[in-house]
Amino acid sequence: MKRRLLSLLLATLSLVAVLSGEEWSLQRAIDRALTVNHELLSRQKHIDYLKAEKSTALTKYFPRLNLNLSYTKLNDPIVLDLDPMRNLLIALQTQDKLSDLDTQMLLKSGRFLTAQERSVYSQAISTAIGNVIPNLDMTLLDQNVFRTNIELFQPIWIGGKIQALNRGASLQVQEGTEELLISREAVLEETSRIYFLNKLLEAVVDIHRKAEEGIRLHYKRAEDLYRSGLVAKYQLLRAKVAHSEAQKNLKNSEDNLTTARTVLRNLLELPDNAEVTLTTPLKYLPKSEKSGEVWSRVEANNGTLKKLEIKKALVKVKKKADLAEYLPQIYAFGRYEIAKDDLSLLDPEWAVGVGVKLNLFSSGEKIFKMQADNRLIQEVEEKKKEVVTLLKSLSDKLYYEADAKKNSLETYPTRLEEAEENLKLADSRFSTGLGISLEVVDAHLMLQKIQTEELQALYEYNLSWLKIHGLFQNTAEIISQWEAQK
Numbered sequence: 289m290k291r292r293l294l295s296l297l298l299a300t301l302s303l304v305a306v307l308s309g310e311e312w313s314l315q316r317a318i319d320r321a322l323t324v325n326h327e328l329l330s331r332q333k334h335i336d337y338l339k340a341e342k343s344t345a346l347t348k349y350f351p352r353l354n355l356n357l358s359y360t361k362l363n364d365p366i367v368l369d370l371d372p373m374r375n376l377l378i379a380l381q382t383q384d385k386l387s388d389l390d391t392q393m394l395l396k397s398g399r400f401l402t403a404q405e406r407s408v409y410s411q412a413i414s415t416a417i418g419n420v421i422p423n424l425d426m427t428l429l430d431q432n433v434f435r436t437n438i439e440l441f442q443p444i445w446i447g448g449k450i451q452a453l454n455r456g457a458s459l460q461v462q463e464g465t466e467e468l469l470i471s472r473e474a475v476l477e478e479t480s481r482i483y484f485l486n487k488l489l490e491a492v493v494d495i496h497r498k499a500e501e502g503i504r505l506h507y508k509r510a511e512d513l514y515r516s517g518l519v520a521k522y523q524l525l526r527a528k529v530a531h532s533e534a535q536k537n538l539k540n541s542e543d544n545l546t547t548a549r550t551v552l553r554n555l556l557e558l559p560d561n562a563e564v565t566l567t568t569p570l571k572y573l574p575k576s577e578k579s580g581e582v583w584s585r586v587e588a589n590n591g592t593l594k595k596l597e598i599k600k601a602l603v604k605v606k607k608k609a610d611l612a613e614y615l616p617q618i619y620a621f622g623r624y625e626i627a628k629d630d631l632s633l634l635d636p637e638w639a640v641g642v643g644v645k646l647n648l649f650s651s652g653e654k655i656f657k658m659q660a661d662n663r664l665i666q667e668v669e670e671k672k673k674e675v676v677t678l679l680k681s682l683s684d685k686l687y688y689e690a691d692a693k694k695n696s697l698e699t700y701p702t703r704l705e706e707a708e709e710n711l712k713l714a715d716s717r718f719s720t721g722l723g724i725s726l727e728v729v730d731a732h733l734m735l736q737k738i739q740t741e742e743l744q745a746l747y748e749y750n751l752s753w754l755k756i757h758g759l760f761q762n763t764a765e766i767i768s769q770w771e772a773q774k
Contacts, residue, residue, distance in 0.1 A: 314483050314568035315771050317556060321479040324557040328475060331468040338464045342457035348450045351442040358435045366429035366632070378417045385413045429632045436627035442620040444642075447612030456605045463598045469761060470591040476763040480754050480770075482552050487570040488747045489545040492740060496541045499736040500534040502711075506728050507531040509719065519718075523725040530729040571773050572697055572746055573766075575753055579687050582756055586683050587676070589760040596672045603668060607661035613654045616646040683759055690752035693745045700742040707735040 322328060389409055390401050401409065443450065510527035513519040553562055587593070622640040625631060647654075711731040717723025750770075757766045 311565045311567045313771065314480060314566075314767060317483050317552075317566075318476055318479050318767065320556045321475050322472065325471075325475050327471050328468065331464070331471050335461065335464045335468060338457070338461045342454070342461055345450075345454045345457040348443070348453060351440055354439045354441070356435065356437050356439060360433040360435070362429065362431045362433065365427050365431045367427050371423065374421055374423065377421060378414055381417045382410055382414045385417075386410055430630065434627060434630050435625070437623055437625045440620075440622040444618040444620060446617045446619075447615030449609050449612040452605050452609035452612065456602055456609070459598055459602045459605065463595060463602070466591050466595045466598065470595075473591065473758050473761050473763050476767065477754055477758045479555060480763070480767060481751060482548070482555055483566060483568070484570050484747055484750060486545070486548045486552055486564075487566055487568075488743055489541065489548050490566070491570065491743050493538070493541045493545050495736055495739045495743075496534070496538040499732055500531070500538045502732050503527070503531045503534045503729065506715070506718070506725070506732070510725055513718075513721065518721045519725070526725040526729065530725070530732075534732075568770060569773060570743070570746060570750065571770070573750065573753070573769055573773065574694070575690070579684060582687050582760075583680060583683050585760040585762070586679055586756075589762065590679060591761050592675055593672065593679070596668060596675060600665060600668045600672075603661060603664045607658065607665070610654065610657040610661055613647060613650070613657070616644050619643050619645070679759065683756065686752045686756050686759075690749055690756070693749035693752065696745045697742065697749060700738065700745070703738050704735070704742070707731070707738050711735050 386401070386406060386409060390406075393399065393401050393405075507524075507527040507530070510519060510524045514521065514524040549564060550560075552558075552564060553560065558564070620640075620642050622638070624638040625635070628637060631637065711728075711734075714723055714727040714731040718725065718728050753766055754763065757763045
């Protein structure tokens with residue numbers, strides 16, 4: 289919450305500063321861009337999400353306690369029928385009683401019971417015993433069954449799957465962080481590029497303005513000389529056309545600057561009417577790094593290479609998790625029945641124990657998973673080789689482009705001195721009537737061309753080094769060096 293309030297305060301202060309006409313350095317523009325860039329804000333939210341997922345993975349180490357409520361309706365109640373045993377008891381008791389009566393009859397009368405008497409006595413005894421022994425039918429489970437219990441599950445060892453899950457969650461946080469850093473470098477590079485493009489166009493407008501002023505003075509001088517009869521009319525017309533071209537070039541450069549200013553305001557999310565004064569100069573910053581040194585830094589610090597290493601580690605973690613399917617899973621469990629009314633004679637009130645689970649056959653699924661993991665590791669390795677090749681090529685290209693611009697920049701002071709001297713000479717010759725308007729116009733255009741080329745070379749030189757620093761994710765280093773030149 290404090291960070292959000294601080295960001296809001298910085299954004300508000302930046303807006304007030306713009307409206308009050310305060311100056312903008314490159315570093316201030318970058319700080320503003322980092323604050324308002326929606327991709328960076330989205331990346332940060334994604335990291336927060338991944339951290340939450342990491343915390344979720346950590347909970348897999350701890351027990352699960354579940355409350356279960358269920359209702360089941362059976363087609364019939366489950367009944368234990370003991371009537372055959374009851375009938376057997378009655379028959380045995382009846383037989384014993386008949387034997388006793390038979391013995392008593394023999395002692396008293398000297399004869400055994402007749403068949404008719406045995407039948408009558410047997411029926412009477414059986415009825416009497418049946419009245420004494422109740423029915424032995426027992427309902428074990430009603431037709432409507434309600435269950436309410438608490439279950440506890442504690443994983444003890446699941447083949448390393450939980451460890452792999454937590455390691456994978458940590459790697460995903462690292463991957464998200466690298467993506468944020470890559471996006472941040474992109475914002476630094478884009479902001480610096482647009483900032484210096486504005487500085488370049490400011491300087492181009494200044495060059496075109498001075499060229500327009502110079503040619504306008506030449507046009508006025510041509511008018512004076514024409515009235516004095518010292519130059520022909522075509523000389524005056526040539527000067528007039530040159531002045532018109534200079535005005536057009538100035539207007540075009542001013543329009544380009546206006547467009548660039550709009551792009552910068554949009555990038556920094558500033559009001560359309562905000563006055564932006566850029567204070568960090570577009571200057572020549574000699575660099576002494578060698579090509580090999582640049583590549584070493586790129587190879588060691590490039591964000592894409594780091595992401596691929598993390599991706600490879602993630603696949604290896606997935607392989608370990610898939611390998612756990614071959615291993616047994618050991619867990620502890622416990623259950624306690626809260627509602628005891630519907631428990632049958634065979635249902636325990638509570639139970640605890642330890643279980644082992646091992647998959648013996650899965651139709652080849654585990655084998656195919658391991659093969660897929662190996663292929664994915666190979667794919668990531670090949671992708672890394674491809675990226676290394678592309679980065680090496682891009683690094684060398686940017687370095688030698690910067691080196692070529694550096695060599696060009698070293699020649700411009702002499703060329704500018706020569707062009708300025710040529711302009712003075714052409715002006716002097718025309719003023720005395722010994723030269724022609726075309727020489728003066730060409731001299732102005734040549735000076736303008738060399739000045740513009742120098743600015744363009746300087747811009748491209750700095751842009752190449754900006755991109756080089758972006759490759760090894762240290763754009764802030766060159767930005768601080770530019771800021772130090774003010």
